[in-house]
Amino acid sequence: MGKITGFLEIERHDRFYAPVAERVSNYKEFVVPLSEKDTRDQAARCMNCGIPYCHGTGSAQPGAPGCPVNNQIPDWNDLVYQSNWQEASRNLHSTNNFPEFTGRICPAPCEASCTLNIDDNPVTIKTIECAIVDRAWENGWLAPEIASVKTGQSVAVVGSGPAGLACAQQLARAGHDVHVYEKLAKAGGLLRYGIPDFKMEKHLIDRRVAQMEAEGVTFHYNSPVGGSAAGAVDPAELLKTYDAVALTGGAEAPRDLPIPGRDLAGIHFAMDFLTQQNRRVSGEAVSGDDILATGKNVVVIGGGDTGSDCIGTSIRQGAKSVTQIEIMAAPPEKEDKALTWPNWPMKMRTSSSQAEGADREFAVLTQSFAGENGAVKQLNCVRVDAKFQPIPGTEFVLEADLVLLAMGFVSPVKEGLLASLGVALDPRGNVSADLSHFTTSIDKVFAAGDMRRGQSLVVWAIREGRLCARAIDQFLMGSTTLPK
Numbered sequence: 001m002g003k004i005t006g007f008l009e010i011e012r013h014d015r016f017y018a019p020v021a022e023r024v025s026n027y028k029e030f031v032v033p034l035s036e037k038d039t040r041d042q043a044a045r046c047m048n049c050g051i052p053y054c055h056g057t058g059s060a061q062p063g064a065p066g067c068p069v070n071n072q073i074p075d076w077n078d079l080v081y082q083s084n085w086q087e088a089s090r091n092l093h094s095t096n097n098f099p100e101f102t103g104r105i106c107p108a109p110c111e112a113s114c115t116l117n118i119d120d121n122p123v124t125i126k127t128i129e130c131a132i133v134d135r136a137w138e139n140g141w142l143a144p145e146i147a148s149v150k151t152g153q154s155v156a157v158v159g160s161g162p163a164g165l166a167c168a169q170q171l172a173r174a175g176h177d178v179h180v181y182e183k184l185a186k187a188g189g190l191l192r193y194g195i196p197d198f199k200m201e202k203h204l205i206d207r208r209v210a211q212m213e214a215e216g217v218t219f220h221y222n223s224p225v226g227g228s229a230a231g232a233v234d235p236a237e238l239l240k241t242y243d244a245v246a247l248t249g250g251a252e253a254p255r256d257l258p259i260p261g262r263d264l265a266g267i268h269f270a271m272d273f274l275t276q277q278n279r280r281v282s283g284e285a286v287s288g289d290d291i292l293a294t295g296k297n298v299v300v301i302g303g304g305d306t307g308s309d310c311i312g313t314s315i316r317q318g319a320k321s322v323t324q325i326e327i328m329a330a331p332p333e334k335e336d337k338a339l340t341w342p343n344w345p346m347k348m349r350t351s352s353s354q355a356e357g358a359d360r361e362f363a364v365l366t367q368s369f370a371g372e373n374g375a376v377k378q379l380n381c382v383r384v385d386a387k388f389q390p391i392p393g394t395e396f397v398l399e400a401d402l403v404l405l406a407m408g409f410v411s412p413v414k415e416g417l418l419a420s421l422g423v424a425l426d427p428r429g430n431v432s433a434d435l436s437h438f439t440t441s442i443d444k445v446f447a448a449g450d451m452r453r454g455q456s457l458v459v460w461a462i463r464e465g466r467l468c469a470r471a472i473d474q475f476l477m478g479s480t481t482l483p484k
């Protein structure tokens, strides 16, 4: 266990950010890593608790405390403290295919569950995870793991977000012939086209894709499965060609705000805005008219990760002002640990993007948009009570030339793939598949990630991708040695 008295002697000390003025001038990552000595010191704070809530309960149910992929955190903290980085990497990769993604963008429920968090000083778990995997890549310890025996079975994976990638990698390592079908030009799903480079640079995805190709995974880009777009692949063909099909197409249907004035120009879904900027940064062609925040008063509706990414991107594009509004009331500054620990608490959090200069308003409902010459100019808002009912007399106006709708995603898109397969949906409109077998209503078709779970987190997508691969391997071979 790290150093026996480490948590008594060493204060929590985490990575820090480059100054705002410097980082908003570009789209590069701005988190400054700890030195090797500092990382080892931080790992030494781990107490190897009798019940380490940080590494999770093994449950994949929403709200389960700790790390969703069950990273064996106390074990690798000790290995880092002992300077055995290579073994730490081996251990970390035994539960997480892509720790360089989670080490950058996971909200770290593990740290909320850390015993040291009872007094607000959790181990810097996410930082240590990132340091292990970055060091592993630098030292060439992450060679492709090519299956020594091929099974002769083939699997199609539809969608190359973190769920599809994790599923495909596990299946290829089990010896199956895996083909990933992706409707867009590159792999990564929301990791590439939603999350901005300043949170996670895209060469990290390219490196994993190269590793997976060397492991035998074939990627088919610009290949939407279902629908009638150019290059569309008929889902019935996939069912004929492959021994199993995994649906990992995400939850892409955005929540809209159907109020008066919604059709004015200048009101866009967050993903339309974010995808364009991600494409610009990577040199991909941008389709449609440019959506830019430059010189504009921007209002972001919605307070989650997507809203934050819209703020950071608007600021980098040179917005005149950025205001974020949220219908929920402001959460408490601090949680009541006696009630919440080891679960993820509701409390006021300020993302790095919000800290770059957004005004935040809580308990606000937008009642209508108003404009001039067909373009949005203002939002007519009102404050709401705890039941989201308008409070008379609290009406106010926000000036806006660009409005970004970041209110989450309701479900997967039904048209195309899901409609033509005729797969059963759950009451929330996600693909119905249970957490043990990941089987859908259609023989040999499985589902995982946001497409099954509804909008969630990258770490849950990886977890579901791994579990789904295990279920497919079991289905194809009658038994499986793939880890959870």
Ligand SMILES: Cc1cc2nc3c(=O)[nH]c(=O)nc-3n(C[C@H](O)[C@H](O)[C@H](O)COP(=O)(O)OP(=O)(O)OC[C@H]3O[C@@H](n4cnc5c(N)ncnc54)[C@H](O)[C@@H]3O)c2cc1C
Pocket: 105, 106, 107, 158, 159, 160, 161, 162, 163, 164, 181, 182, 183, 184, 187, 188, 189, 190, 191, 194, 195, 223, 224, 225, 226, 248, 249, 250, 251, 274, 305, 306, 309, 416, 417, 448, 449, 450, 451, 455, 456, 457, 458, 459, 461
């Ligand atoms: C803007 C934004 C920011 C976020 N920030 C964070 C964050 O900081 N931390 C975090 O943990 N989570 C974050 N999330 C959530 C996280 O990105 C998702 O939960 C995760 O990516 C889901 O993974 P997935 O593989 O299930 O689906 P996705 O990542 O959505 O990938 C689905 C893939 O399937 C493809 N596809 C869909 N239909 C078809 C078809 N018919 N044929 C072929 N291909 C198809 C899509 O093009 C896409 O590549 C964010 C989400 C958004 C939108």
Ligand code: SF4
Pocket: 066, 067, 068, 069, 070, 071, 073, 096, 102, 103, 106, 107, 108, 109, 110, 111, 125, 126, 129, 459
């Ligand atoms: S994947 Fe997320 S929850 Fe798990 S150890 Fe890493 S930061 Fe923590």
